Amino acid sequence: MANRKGPRRASEIVTEVLDLLNSGKMETVNLTEWLAVDHIKLLRNVLMELGLQQHTTAMLSALERIKGQPVMKVIPAVAGEWLGMVRQQKEYGQNEIFERLAAHPSDSVRCWAAYIIGLEELGLEQKLALIRRFAADGHFGVREIAWMAIREDVSQELLLSIQVLSEWVDEEDANVRRFAVEATRPRGVWAKHITKLKENPELGLPLLEPLKSDPSKYVQDSVANWLNDAAKSRPEWVASLCETWLTISDGTSTKRIAARAQRSIKQ
Template identity: 50%
Template sequence: MQIHKDILTRKGARKVSDIPKEIQILLNQGKIESVNLTEWLAVNHTTLLKNVLPSVGLQHKLENIISETLKQDAESGMKAIRLTGELLDKAIDEGNEQKREYFIKKFSNHPSDSVRCWAAFMSRNHNISLEEKLAYIYPFAADHHFGVREISWMSIREDLSQHLDKSIELLTEWAKSDDENIRRFCVEVIRPRGVWTKHIEMLKQNPYKALPILNQLKSDSSKYVQDSVGNWLNDASKTQPDFVITLCENWSKESDTKATARIIKKAKRTIIKHK
């Protein structure tokens, strides 16, 4: 099916009620990607499942998966993505690794960003190492779509937070990547407070543990990464303001760059607000 250029280059509606019917249908068919958060949240994952599963040869799993999503009232948003991914993971776990890899590839490379989001949650039922879990999530962390990148860190955050020292060791290497999306992932996945996720109490109280990553990115050239580092430190400032103040003072002396100055401004915004 050829998608018209005007559809692919649209800016996206600001309200769900303003999404054109044609766009909503194409999103729920898995034919196009969402272009903003409004569209991303408007996808009906039950309808999407009905369109996607038969196309990849999993129509026999459709009834049970949809039944569970309806039972848990998970037809849209983050809850739907998490649950759908986990249900699909169980549905294809039939002891045939080759078949499993086939389905994972189908979902991971799907044209719909929502389907790729499901795939990011399709390794949670398996007893694999932290290194293997990170290797699995790498392509999602590097995805061109904003929604898939956010889901990538949400899907693995709990695993990493339970093995924090080892996670930081591994992520410190990832933070050397040439890909700004991967560098940003390293910071976002262990933000002390995070967004739509449980806080990481260890980092709220001991933010110094993340210094191997933070120091490496203190003058990153990417604004996308700068924002993440600044937000990380702003999180930390709500429980350990002295740590953030001292670190920002040190960074100002060590790195007299616009990038570092921008990070520091973001990092200290809560501290300045409460002065």
């Protein structure tokens, strides 16, 4: 099933594929499949795979409350149930359970691992250091969950977050560069707004300026979306910034970012 294309609708997912996804033996290939994964079935199978089936009844009982809930509520809940076992050892590098989840072939399981970091009682800088591997993950779903998992921490310690992430925007990996922007979007997707950035988007310039001519369309889209968020409360600022960028660089990348950034501004 290599190089397969995902279906447009959940009803089109063949039974064999869905069984493999729910058993943790296959990655999802698009959003339709990602949303279709049954995390309860997957949890049962992963517990058995890791030789932790003795925890099945307790964990599934605790998760009764999330039946029928959307995936963005299910993933944190499942991660929360894993957290107790992960906390048995202090150092993540020595924690076999966490490492098995973090390196699992299933993208959905790696999503749980990313969210465990978000739920842990750690300082912001330590969380960012630990979440980096998921920010660079090869799967779109894991990368999205990674920034969502630490979004609240970023919002609570915004200036420190920007300071730390300003080093990430110089990284060679486009996924890491994109994470630094996506995690701080003023409005974001499936996430709380960051009021301070809606009102003062100039605070985000240390993350945005280095990427104004980024060659990656993945990064370009994130920068443009960040500015489009800001334009809903500070349209004049976004328009002025884009004008300045275009006088500095008239390359294709900057033009694309500027155009997409101003798509919500009334002309």
